[in-house]
Amino acid sequence: MSLTALDGEMAKLYAHAEAGYPHEVVGILAGKRATGELNKVLPLINERADSAHNRYKVSGLALMRAEQSLEAEGHDILGYYHSHPDHPSQYSDYDRDHALPNMSYVIVSVLNGTVADTASWRLKEDRSAMDPESIQIV
């Protein structure tokens, strides 16, 4: 799998990650599932106020409502993004433990407030690891 992301949407994603620094931010990646086109990012609210510097969470109902509104606009849900403040864009064991299959997980590394690196990951079927996937920005 690979993602083809609109430049303007990636810019929104980066701006969200930098604005949220030093806390983690989270959001939804939407577009066309069949082709991997990423046409829309939707920022969500990180509910982990207790440890926002290194954790994110969006509860089921809040996520479902956001996804339904995107689907109502004709988008497919491709996956989710979150930031790693002062940490590489490599997925963590915690990310892998909490990952859903068949979804793209974009991780943005924000070092000292500035986006440094971006990577996208997909959970292996046996949940043992996550595989990198390419992001092409158009």
Add this chain to the structure above:
Amino acid sequence: MITIHIPTPLRPYTGGASSVEVDGDTVGSALNNLTTTHAGLARHLRDDSGKLRSFVNVYLGDEDIRFIDGEDTAVSAGAELTIVPSIAGGTPDLPELTSDEIARYSRHLILDEVGVDGQRTLKNSAVLCVGTGGLGSPLLMYLAAAGVGRIGIVDFDVVDESNLQRQIVHGTASVGRPKVQSAAERIRDINPHVTLDIFEEPLTSENAIRILEPYDVVVDGTDNFPTRYLVNDACVILGKPNVYGSIFKFEGQASVFNYKGGPNYRDLYPEPPPPGLVPSCAEGGVLGILPGVIGCIQATETIKILLGKGDTLSGRLLLYDALGMNFRQLKLRRDPNLAAITELIDYQQFCGVPANDHGTDAVAENEPFQRVDVVSAKSRLDAGWKPFVLDVRREAEAAIVKFDWADRLQPHGEVGLIVDELPKDRDILIHCKMGGRSATAAQALAEAGFNPQHLFNLDGGIVGWAKQVDPSLPTY
């Protein structure tokens, strides 16, 4: 029958179906029947112990089953279950602080700029200190006290009495012991929570990448140019911040190199000075307190980098003058004309000097003078050799100890001024403290026309003489 609504990410396991009909009288049995018929779902819904994964929420109608009876919640025919995933993730947890650590770091914890998160960040950090001398002493002690979780120390020297005037991590009882051992003992006493990595070896082009690699920040507490360039270049290659400090007599410098794209040591000094131009602390002397001031500035910058707080010295060179008691700062910028640093080189050759003050000067080929070690010199003198003896140290050094039989005292950089006063037809034995400056002076005399056959450098200098020939002489 029970209807279970399947979320998008899990539909590949139900053949694309958005809902599946199953039997069951509880939520748990309905889910088990679901994973029996659609086996691929099992590992995503339940963990290895069989519990529902934390991000799997199940609703019976409009109610989360967690608020009813969990998986034991009874269901009747016609009931609708909805699987609603939440999403979660993040970076690895910072280590927790123990009660002991909370008590120890309380003055940090109540600072907004540090706090519990900052202290946990320090605990999770690793700093390498190159050198356990004048700069390394206060640095190591304060970084350990501040709670940096992992500290690496590199040194292969032993504690000498002449170190104690400024290298306060070492005590009188440690004279003669390896510096890393002496420092480690003191650090463990200051803070037993610190994990120490000890490298009792010289930092070289061969081992620098391996030694520096695991650390977040490298602090340069070296006293010589080859190692300083080596530390700088290795930090640039590895992308690690390099907290720099240097001291001489009453003046010190500090900066932060290679941090957030800022300048590095080569932007300040692209090339080392000619060998012998800048004396070492062993040659030129240093106020004992001076490395305390500069080392504490380096420790401060290190902690700020680890915490991501404040404005560091990146892009600024701080100059400290202890006699005038003032601080000044100069702007530092990247020099776009400098070649990129991509590999480590032979830094001793680059600087033309050895990377330590152990007196083991590398002998260059075709030197225009002779070398004589202290023991051979002694036996030749006893056998009647009568060279003109030239001491090229400074007056302050001669006041500490000198050869009664020396003929002339003239600092090594100024021997050119007295060429007319030196004998041309006689051997000249030139000495300094350890043999480095005298070699420079011998070179200068040869260039001034003296016969290389008449010029003798006393290898090991007066300190070597005191150690190997006449222990009644003091060393310094």
